[in-house]
Amino acid sequence: MINFNSNFNSKAANIGFFIPSELKFRANKTVKAETVNKINSFLKKVSKNNKKEILSFDLSENQKCFLVIVKKNLETHEINNLGASLKSYLKLDKNIKNISMSAESVSDNIVLEFSYGFELKSYNFNKYKSKKDETVQNIDLTVKDLNSIKSKYKDLSSIKEGVFLARDLVSEPPNVLNPKKYTEEIKKLAKLGLKVEILNEKNLKQLGMHSLLGVGQGSSNESFLVVVKWNGGKSNFGKPLAFVGKGVCFDTGGISLKPARFMEEMKYDMGGSAVVVGLMKCLAIRKAKVNAIGVVGLVENMPDGNAQRPGDIVKSYSGKTIEVLNTDAEGRLVLADALTYTEEKFNPKFIVDLATLTGAIIMVLGEEYAGLFSNNDKLSSELHEIGNKINEKVWRLPLHKNYDKLMNSAYADVQNINYAGGAGSITAAQFLQRFILKKTPWAHLDIAGMAFSKKAASLNSGGATGFGVRLLNDFIKKHYEKND
Numbered sequence: 001m002i003n004f005n006s007n008f009n010s011k012a013a014n015i016g017f018f019i020p021s022e023l024k025f026r027a028n029k030t031v032k033a034e035t036v037n038k039i040n041s042f043l044k045k046v047s048k049n050n051k052k053e054i055l056s057f058d059l060s061e062n063q064k065c066f067l068v069i070v071k072k073n074l075e076t077h078e079i080n081n082l083g084a085s086l087k088s089y090l091k092l093d094k095n096i097k098n099i100s101m102s103a104e105s106v107s108d109n110i111v112l113e114f115s116y117g118f119e120l121k122s123y124n125f126n127k128y129k130s131k132k133d134e135t136v137q138n139i140d141l142t143v144k145d146l147n148s149i150k151s152k153y154k155d156l157s158s159i160k161e162g163v164f165l166a167r168d169l170v171s172e173p174p175n176v177l178n179p180k181k182y183t184e185e186i187k188k189l190a191k192l193g194l195k196v197e198i199l200n201e202k203n204l205k206q207l208g209m210h211s212l213l214g215v216g217q218g219s220s221n222e223s224f225l226v227v228v229k230w231n232g233g234k235s236n237f238g239k240p241l242a243f244v245g246k247g248v249c250f251d252t253g254g255i256s257l258k259p260a261r262f263m264e265e266m267k268y269d270m271g272g273s274a275v276v277v278g279l280m281k282c283l284a285i286r287k288a289k290v291n292a293i294g295v296v297g298l299v300e301n302m303p304d305g306n307a308q309r310p311g312d313i314v315k316s317y318s319g320k321t322i323e324v325l326n327t328d329a330e331g332r333l334v335l336a337d338a339l340t341y342t343e344e345k346f347n348p349k350f351i352v353d354l355a356t357l358t359g360a361i362i363m364v365l366g367e368e369y370a371g372l373f374s375n376n377d378k379l380s381s382e383l384h385e386i387g388n389k390i391n392e393k394v395w396r397l398p399l400h401k402n403y404d405k406l407m408n409s410a411y412a413d414v415q416n417i418n419y420a421g422g423a424g425s426i427t428a429a430q431f432l433q434r435f436i437l438k439k440t441p442w443a444h445l446d447i448a449g450m451a452f453s454k455k456a457a458s459l460n461s462g463g464a465t466g467f468g469v470r471l472l473n474d475f476i477k478k479h480y481e482k483n484d
Contacts (some may be wrong), residue, residue, distance in 0.1 A: 006141035016066035016101035077391035083117030149244025162282030163466035169274040170464035174250035179298035190286035211316035216299035227292035242348035245354035247273030254327030271451030272354035275468035323412040350441040360424030373429035373448035
């Protein structure tokens, strides 16, 4: 946990400083000359080829000193990683409960982004452990302008809350977070000023959302479509921004059953919806001056006597018919109805959808980039730019009419998989594009490789990542939020 203050405690058991890459510690009014000399003596022994970002040594038997090396011209995500590195370092010694750290020698931006990275790395999901690790490690940062830093940090803290909500939702076991329970979690956000509308199966049938409903018909758990609205802008702000998420709370593959190995990971198949919900929470907490809509389709894909079969044909909300050749290509069936509904109902400025849609995208991009598909160059460029800046990277892949023939059905308007093979992620996106009927600017983010990681990454400790919340928040703030 990060705390900001205006008085550095030089007598604390653990103290810390930011050090330039030249490895020379400059005298500080709040630090004794003896301490300054000891630090510089230690730094002289550090190799010029040192690659470490965090150094520590004992100043005395009763006091430890931590040094964070700050290189010149660091990118935003590199500063975040510094904070995360310190958190990783501290995890190795649970006896360290608190560090009093002077940040008066660095800019406000470094203080803010360092703190943000530290807190993002601090996430831990231990809700279901009988013996919980209750260790709390605090950093007390002494800053030059306390009120200014606290005010500026509120925005970053709100993003963190959105990221943590997304991680929590993805981490919940599927016997707890079924579609009904998920709607209840979303309803809790109404206290932040968000308007929540829940469409149940009766509503969905009346609307003709048989593509979405078909996915969930083999489950004893009801399916839902949830709309979350944030009206933080003025009425003259124009069309709202729309975000759509795939929320398959558990995906067995249905009748096209998945292999047993690693099937437990399919609780993460609602990762796209978690990002949308986390984003909406973030916008509400920081009172973003923007009008935004979040739409999530919540279903469970199970094999059952009533389950959808390969070969079934369903009529989507758009009126287009879909031949379901593989029930494990279910996310696109959920999104098909959600996308058309969002476009028709809200007439948004653009739509960005997020989904753990294809294993093929992991084969292409691994865990470094989300796949980006879009009908709009401007939208794509904005997402790519922000992704590179904060290290939530996206890579654009092609959409082309020539791929359509791979998704044309002999018996319906479209089929839900490409039987010819190859281009799995592209043809999935090509399928989705058919349900954008009014040529609304649209981007599809395939986050199958990014929503969850088996290994720890720079800003998470392994497991659910919350990838996409930071990306979309910063994208909105830079390009679409109005502060007048």
